[in-house]
Amino acid sequence: MEAMEIRDLSSENLFYVARCTHEKEDEETTWAAQVRGVWLTSLMVKGLRGKVAYKGDNPVGFIQYLPIEHSPIDVVGQDLTVIPCLVSTVKGQGHGRALIQAAEEDARRTSRGIVIPAFDHDFWFMPASYFQRLGYQEADRQKTYVILWKAFAPVDPPFIMGRNYQFVSEPGKVVVDLFWNRWCKTSIIEAQRVRGVCVEYGDHVLLKEYDASQRATLERYGINRALFFNGKSRFWGHEAPKEGIREEIEKALAII
Known part of the structure:
Protein backbone atom coordinates (compact mmCIF):
# COMPACT_ATOMS: atom_id res chain seq x y z
CA MET A 1 0.00 0.00 0.00
CA MET A 161 -24.23 36.09 11.60
CA GLY A 162 -27.76 37.43 11.70
CA ARG A 163 -29.47 37.65 8.31
CA ASN A 164 -30.29 41.11 7.02
CA TYR A 165 -32.23 40.51 3.81
CA GLN A 166 -35.20 42.63 2.83
CA PHE A 167 -36.98 42.18 -0.47
CA VAL A 168 -37.39 45.38 -2.50
CA SER A 169 -40.01 45.03 -5.23
CA GLU A 170 -39.83 46.53 -8.70
CA PRO A 171 -43.18 47.30 -10.40
CA GLY A 172 -43.92 44.93 -13.26
CA LYS A 173 -40.73 42.91 -12.85
CA VAL A 174 -39.51 39.74 -11.23
CA VAL A 175 -36.64 40.61 -8.92
CA VAL A 176 -34.01 37.89 -8.58
CA ASP A 177 -31.67 38.38 -5.63
CA LEU A 178 -28.58 36.24 -6.11
CA PHE A 179 -26.18 35.77 -3.20
CA TRP A 180 -23.17 33.79 -4.35
CA ASN A 181 -19.57 33.14 -3.42
CA ARG A 182 -16.32 32.05 -5.05
CA TRP A 183 -15.25 29.47 -2.47
CA CYS A 184 -17.88 26.96 -3.59
CA LYS A 185 -17.67 25.75 -7.17
CA THR A 186 -21.37 24.92 -7.31
CA SER A 187 -22.21 28.50 -6.29
CA ILE A 188 -20.05 29.85 -9.12
CA ILE A 189 -21.85 27.59 -11.61
CA GLU A 190 -25.24 28.53 -10.18
CA ALA A 191 -24.52 32.26 -10.46
CA GLN A 192 -23.57 31.94 -14.12
CA ARG A 193 -26.71 29.92 -14.90
CA VAL A 194 -28.90 32.50 -13.15
CA ARG A 195 -27.31 35.30 -15.17
CA GLY A 196 -27.91 33.46 -18.43
CA VAL A 197 -31.54 32.63 -17.70
CA CYS A 198 -32.35 36.15 -16.50
CA VAL A 199 -31.05 37.57 -19.78
CA GLU A 200 -33.60 35.41 -21.62
CA TYR A 201 -36.43 37.40 -20.01
CA GLY A 202 -35.07 40.82 -20.88
CA ASP A 203 -36.71 43.73 -19.07
CA HIS A 204 -39.19 41.44 -17.30
CA VAL A 205 -36.51 40.37 -14.82
CA LEU A 206 -34.24 42.48 -12.63
CA LEU A 207 -31.19 40.60 -11.37
CA LYS A 208 -29.43 41.87 -8.26
CA GLU A 209 -26.12 40.21 -7.43
CA TYR A 210 -24.36 40.09 -4.07
CA ASP A 211 -20.84 38.68 -4.08
CA ALA A 212 -20.55 37.21 -0.59
CA SER A 213 -16.90 36.38 -1.25
CA GLN A 214 -16.41 40.01 -0.28
CA ARG A 215 -16.33 40.03 3.51
CA ALA A 216 -17.99 43.46 3.70
CA THR A 217 -20.97 42.17 1.68
CA LEU A 218 -21.17 39.04 3.79
CA GLU A 219 -21.16 41.03 7.03
CA ARG A 220 -23.80 43.45 5.73
CA TYR A 221 -26.34 40.77 4.76
CA GLY A 222 -25.24 37.71 6.74
CA ILE A 223 -25.85 35.46 3.72
CA ASN A 224 -23.12 33.59 1.85
CA ARG A 225 -25.38 31.78 -0.60
CA ALA A 226 -29.06 32.17 -1.46
CA LEU A 227 -31.42 32.71 -4.35
CA PHE A 228 -34.66 34.69 -4.04
CA PHE A 229 -37.41 35.13 -6.63
CA ASN A 230 -39.53 38.15 -5.65
CA GLY A 231 -38.41 37.60 -2.07
CA LYS A 232 -39.11 33.85 -1.95
CA SER A 233 -36.12 31.63 -1.25
CA ARG A 234 -35.39 28.63 -3.46
CA PHE A 235 -32.51 26.19 -2.90
CA TRP A 236 -31.88 22.97 -4.78
CA GLY A 237 -29.12 21.59 -2.56
CA HIS A 238 -26.69 21.85 -5.49
CA GLU A 239 -26.20 24.24 -8.38
CA ALA A 240 -29.62 25.42 -9.58
CA PRO A 241 -30.73 23.79 -12.86
CA LYS A 242 -31.59 26.19 -15.66
CA GLU A 243 -35.03 24.62 -16.00
CA GLY A 244 -35.70 25.21 -12.31
CA ILE A 245 -34.62 28.84 -12.55
CA ARG A 246 -36.96 29.37 -15.50
CA GLU A 247 -39.81 27.69 -13.63
CA GLU A 248 -39.40 30.00 -10.63
CA ILE A 249 -39.32 33.08 -12.86
CA GLU A 250 -42.40 31.93 -14.76
CA LYS A 251 -44.31 31.37 -11.51
CA ALA A 252 -43.37 34.84 -10.28
CA LEU A 253 -44.32 36.45 -13.62
CA ALA A 254 -47.74 34.78 -13.49
CA ILE A 255 -48.74 36.63 -10.31
CA ILE A 256 -47.35 40.09 -11.03
Whole structure:
Protein backbone atom coordinates (compact mmCIF):
# COMPACT_ATOMS: atom_id res chain seq x y z
CA MET A 1 0.00 0.00 0.00
CA GLU A 2 1.33 3.42 -0.95
CA ALA A 3 2.13 5.73 1.95
CA MET A 4 0.12 8.92 2.43
CA GLU A 5 1.88 12.26 2.16
CA ILE A 6 0.54 15.69 3.15
CA ARG A 7 1.77 18.56 0.98
CA ASP A 8 1.17 22.30 1.13
CA LEU A 9 -1.28 23.97 -1.24
CA SER A 10 0.79 25.24 -4.17
CA SER A 11 0.66 25.95 -7.88
CA GLU A 12 1.30 22.22 -8.39
CA ASN A 13 -2.05 21.19 -6.90
CA LEU A 14 -4.09 24.41 -7.05
CA PHE A 15 -6.32 23.26 -9.92
CA TYR A 16 -7.06 19.98 -8.11
CA VAL A 17 -8.28 21.97 -5.10
CA ALA A 18 -10.11 24.50 -7.27
CA ARG A 19 -11.91 21.69 -9.09
CA CYS A 20 -13.11 20.35 -5.73
CA THR A 21 -14.75 16.92 -6.12
CA HIS A 22 -15.98 17.49 -9.67
CA GLU A 23 -14.28 15.02 -11.96
CA LYS A 24 -16.38 15.90 -14.99
CA GLU A 25 -14.39 18.04 -17.39
CA ASP A 26 -16.69 20.25 -19.44
CA GLU A 27 -16.70 23.93 -20.29
CA GLU A 28 -18.91 24.92 -17.37
CA THR A 29 -17.04 23.07 -14.63
CA THR A 30 -13.60 23.95 -15.98
CA TRP A 31 -14.52 27.63 -16.11
CA ALA A 32 -15.87 27.52 -12.55
CA ALA A 33 -12.68 25.84 -11.32
CA GLN A 34 -10.64 28.61 -12.92
CA VAL A 35 -12.74 31.27 -11.17
CA ARG A 36 -12.33 29.45 -7.85
CA GLY A 37 -8.59 29.10 -8.46
CA VAL A 38 -8.18 32.84 -9.01
CA TRP A 39 -10.08 33.50 -5.78
CA LEU A 40 -7.93 31.04 -3.82
CA THR A 41 -4.77 32.64 -5.18
CA SER A 42 -5.97 36.15 -4.29
CA LEU A 43 -6.59 35.10 -0.68
CA MET A 44 -3.16 33.56 -0.15
CA VAL A 45 -1.77 37.03 0.59
CA LYS A 46 -4.49 37.34 3.28
CA GLY A 47 -3.54 34.13 5.03
CA LEU A 48 -5.33 31.39 3.08
CA ARG A 49 -3.44 28.13 3.37
CA GLY A 50 -4.16 24.56 2.49
CA LYS A 51 -2.97 20.99 2.60
CA VAL A 52 -3.36 18.24 0.01
CA ALA A 53 -3.20 14.51 0.78
CA TYR A 54 -1.41 12.28 -1.72
CA LYS A 55 -1.16 8.54 -2.26
CA GLY A 56 1.90 8.24 -4.43
CA ASP A 57 1.60 10.96 -7.05
CA ASN A 58 -2.20 11.10 -6.86
CA PRO A 59 -4.04 13.72 -4.78
CA VAL A 60 -6.84 12.14 -2.74
CA GLY A 61 -8.10 14.99 -0.57
CA PHE A 62 -7.56 18.53 0.59
CA ILE A 63 -8.30 21.06 3.30
CA GLN A 64 -8.23 24.84 3.11
CA TYR A 65 -8.30 27.35 5.96
CA LEU A 66 -7.95 31.08 6.51
CA PRO A 67 -8.34 33.82 9.16
CA ILE A 68 -11.95 34.43 10.15
CA GLU A 69 -11.80 38.10 9.13
CA HIS A 70 -11.28 37.01 5.50
CA SER A 71 -13.55 33.98 5.61
CA PRO A 72 -16.46 33.48 3.17
CA ILE A 73 -18.41 31.73 5.93
CA ASP A 74 -21.24 33.53 7.76
CA VAL A 75 -19.66 33.31 11.20
CA VAL A 76 -18.33 35.97 13.58
CA GLY A 77 -15.33 35.70 15.89
CA GLN A 78 -11.82 36.95 16.61
CA ASP A 79 -8.39 35.31 16.54
CA LEU A 80 -9.83 32.20 14.91
CA THR A 81 -9.09 30.15 11.79
CA VAL A 82 -11.97 28.93 9.62
CA ILE A 83 -11.97 25.68 7.64
CA PRO A 84 -14.56 26.19 4.86
CA CYS A 85 -14.19 22.67 3.53
CA LEU A 86 -12.46 19.34 3.95
CA VAL A 87 -12.59 16.84 1.09
CA SER A 88 -11.36 13.26 0.98
CA THR A 89 -12.13 11.22 -2.12
CA VAL A 90 -10.94 7.94 -0.59
CA LYS A 91 -12.87 6.96 2.52
CA GLY A 92 -11.75 5.02 5.58
CA GLN A 93 -7.99 5.45 5.18
CA GLY A 94 -7.40 8.36 7.56
CA HIS A 95 -6.86 11.07 4.96
CA GLY A 96 -9.40 13.43 6.51
CA ARG A 97 -7.99 13.02 10.01
CA ALA A 98 -4.44 13.61 8.75
CA LEU A 99 -5.51 16.77 6.92
CA ILE A 100 -7.29 18.09 10.01
CA GLN A 101 -4.24 17.43 12.17
CA ALA A 102 -1.97 19.22 9.70
CA ALA A 103 -4.32 22.22 9.60
CA GLU A 104 -4.54 22.34 13.40
CA GLU A 105 -0.77 22.29 13.75
CA ASP A 106 -0.48 25.17 11.28
CA ALA A 107 -3.36 27.18 12.78
CA ARG A 108 -1.93 27.01 16.31
CA ARG A 109 0.85 29.33 15.19
CA THR A 110 -1.47 32.11 14.04
CA SER A 111 -4.77 31.82 15.93
CA ARG A 112 -6.45 30.74 19.15
CA GLY A 113 -8.74 28.14 17.67
CA ILE A 114 -10.46 26.62 14.64
CA VAL A 115 -14.03 27.08 13.41
CA ILE A 116 -15.78 24.59 11.12
CA PRO A 117 -19.16 25.10 9.41
CA ALA A 118 -20.83 21.68 9.39
CA PHE A 119 -24.20 20.02 8.93
CA ASP A 120 -26.34 17.49 10.76
CA HIS A 121 -26.78 15.16 7.81
CA ASP A 122 -25.57 11.84 6.41
CA PHE A 123 -24.19 13.40 3.23
CA TRP A 124 -20.42 13.33 2.67
CA PHE A 125 -19.92 17.11 2.77
CA MET A 126 -18.85 18.48 6.18
CA PRO A 127 -20.91 16.17 8.44
CA ALA A 128 -20.95 17.50 12.01
CA SER A 129 -20.68 14.03 13.54
CA TYR A 130 -17.30 13.44 11.89
CA PHE A 131 -15.72 16.57 13.34
CA GLN A 132 -17.29 15.99 16.73
CA ARG A 133 -15.47 12.66 16.88
CA LEU A 134 -12.26 14.65 16.42
CA GLY A 135 -12.97 16.80 19.46
CA TYR A 136 -14.88 19.72 17.94
CA GLN A 137 -17.76 21.13 19.96
CA GLU A 138 -20.91 22.99 18.99
CA ALA A 139 -20.70 26.78 19.31
CA ASP A 140 -23.88 27.80 17.48
CA ARG A 141 -26.52 26.41 15.14
CA GLN A 142 -29.45 27.24 12.89
CA LYS A 143 -31.53 24.10 12.38
CA THR A 144 -29.17 21.56 10.78
CA TYR A 145 -26.42 24.11 10.12
CA VAL A 146 -23.88 23.77 12.93
CA ILE A 147 -20.85 25.88 13.81
CA LEU A 148 -18.22 23.71 15.50
CA TRP A 149 -15.02 24.86 17.09
CA LYS A 150 -11.92 23.83 19.00
CA ALA A 151 -10.03 26.38 21.11
CA PHE A 152 -6.25 26.24 21.53
CA ALA A 153 -6.17 29.19 23.97
CA PRO A 154 -8.72 31.38 25.79
CA VAL A 155 -10.99 32.99 23.18
CA ASP A 156 -14.67 33.87 22.80
CA PRO A 157 -16.76 31.29 20.91
CA PRO A 158 -17.87 32.08 17.36
CA PHE A 159 -21.49 32.61 16.36
CA ILE A 160 -23.56 32.70 13.18
CA MET A 161 -24.23 36.09 11.60
CA GLY A 162 -27.76 37.43 11.70
CA ARG A 163 -29.47 37.65 8.31
CA ASN A 164 -30.29 41.11 7.02
CA TYR A 165 -32.23 40.51 3.81
CA GLN A 166 -35.20 42.63 2.83
CA PHE A 167 -36.98 42.18 -0.47
CA VAL A 168 -37.39 45.38 -2.50
CA SER A 169 -40.01 45.03 -5.23
CA GLU A 170 -39.83 46.53 -8.70
CA PRO A 171 -43.18 47.30 -10.40
CA GLY A 172 -43.92 44.93 -13.26
CA LYS A 173 -40.73 42.91 -12.85
CA VAL A 174 -39.51 39.74 -11.23
CA VAL A 175 -36.64 40.61 -8.92
CA VAL A 176 -34.01 37.89 -8.58
CA ASP A 177 -31.67 38.38 -5.63
CA LEU A 178 -28.58 36.24 -6.11
CA PHE A 179 -26.18 35.77 -3.20
CA TRP A 180 -23.17 33.79 -4.35
CA ASN A 181 -19.57 33.14 -3.42
CA ARG A 182 -16.32 32.05 -5.05
CA TRP A 183 -15.25 29.47 -2.47
CA CYS A 184 -17.88 26.96 -3.59
CA LYS A 185 -17.67 25.75 -7.17
CA THR A 186 -21.37 24.92 -7.31
CA SER A 187 -22.21 28.50 -6.29
CA ILE A 188 -20.05 29.85 -9.12
CA ILE A 189 -21.85 27.59 -11.61
CA GLU A 190 -25.24 28.53 -10.18
CA ALA A 191 -24.52 32.26 -10.46
CA GLN A 192 -23.57 31.94 -14.12
CA ARG A 193 -26.71 29.92 -14.90
CA VAL A 194 -28.90 32.50 -13.15
CA ARG A 195 -27.31 35.30 -15.17
CA GLY A 196 -27.91 33.46 -18.43
CA VAL A 197 -31.54 32.63 -17.70
CA CYS A 198 -32.35 36.15 -16.50
CA VAL A 199 -31.05 37.57 -19.78
CA GLU A 200 -33.60 35.41 -21.62
CA TYR A 201 -36.43 37.40 -20.01
CA GLY A 202 -35.07 40.82 -20.88
CA ASP A 203 -36.71 43.73 -19.07
CA HIS A 204 -39.19 41.44 -17.30
CA VAL A 205 -36.51 40.37 -14.82
CA LEU A 206 -34.24 42.48 -12.63
CA LEU A 207 -31.19 40.60 -11.37
CA LYS A 208 -29.43 41.87 -8.26
CA GLU A 209 -26.12 40.21 -7.43
CA TYR A 210 -24.36 40.09 -4.07
CA ASP A 211 -20.84 38.68 -4.08
CA ALA A 212 -20.55 37.21 -0.59
CA SER A 213 -16.90 36.38 -1.25
CA GLN A 214 -16.41 40.01 -0.28
CA ARG A 215 -16.33 40.03 3.51
CA ALA A 216 -17.99 43.46 3.70
CA THR A 217 -20.97 42.17 1.68
CA LEU A 218 -21.17 39.04 3.79
CA GLU A 219 -21.16 41.03 7.03
CA ARG A 220 -23.80 43.45 5.73
CA TYR A 221 -26.34 40.77 4.76
CA GLY A 222 -25.24 37.71 6.74
CA ILE A 223 -25.85 35.46 3.72
CA ASN A 224 -23.12 33.59 1.85
CA ARG A 225 -25.38 31.78 -0.60
CA ALA A 226 -29.06 32.17 -1.46
CA LEU A 227 -31.42 32.71 -4.35
CA PHE A 228 -34.66 34.69 -4.04
CA PHE A 229 -37.41 35.13 -6.63
CA ASN A 230 -39.53 38.15 -5.65
CA GLY A 231 -38.41 37.60 -2.07
CA LYS A 232 -39.11 33.85 -1.95
CA SER A 233 -36.12 31.63 -1.25
CA ARG A 234 -35.39 28.63 -3.46
CA PHE A 235 -32.51 26.19 -2.90
CA TRP A 236 -31.88 22.97 -4.78
CA GLY A 237 -29.12 21.59 -2.56
CA HIS A 238 -26.69 21.85 -5.49
CA GLU A 239 -26.20 24.24 -8.38
CA ALA A 240 -29.62 25.42 -9.58
CA PRO A 241 -30.73 23.79 -12.86
CA LYS A 242 -31.59 26.19 -15.66
CA GLU A 243 -35.03 24.62 -16.00
CA GLY A 244 -35.70 25.21 -12.31
CA ILE A 245 -34.62 28.84 -12.55
CA ARG A 246 -36.96 29.37 -15.50
CA GLU A 247 -39.81 27.69 -13.63
CA GLU A 248 -39.40 30.00 -10.63
CA ILE A 249 -39.32 33.08 -12.86
CA GLU A 250 -42.40 31.93 -14.76
CA LYS A 251 -44.31 31.37 -11.51
CA ALA A 252 -43.37 34.84 -10.28
CA LEU A 253 -44.32 36.45 -13.62
CA ALA A 254 -47.74 34.78 -13.49
CA ILE A 255 -48.74 36.63 -10.31
CA ILE A 256 -47.35 40.09 -11.03
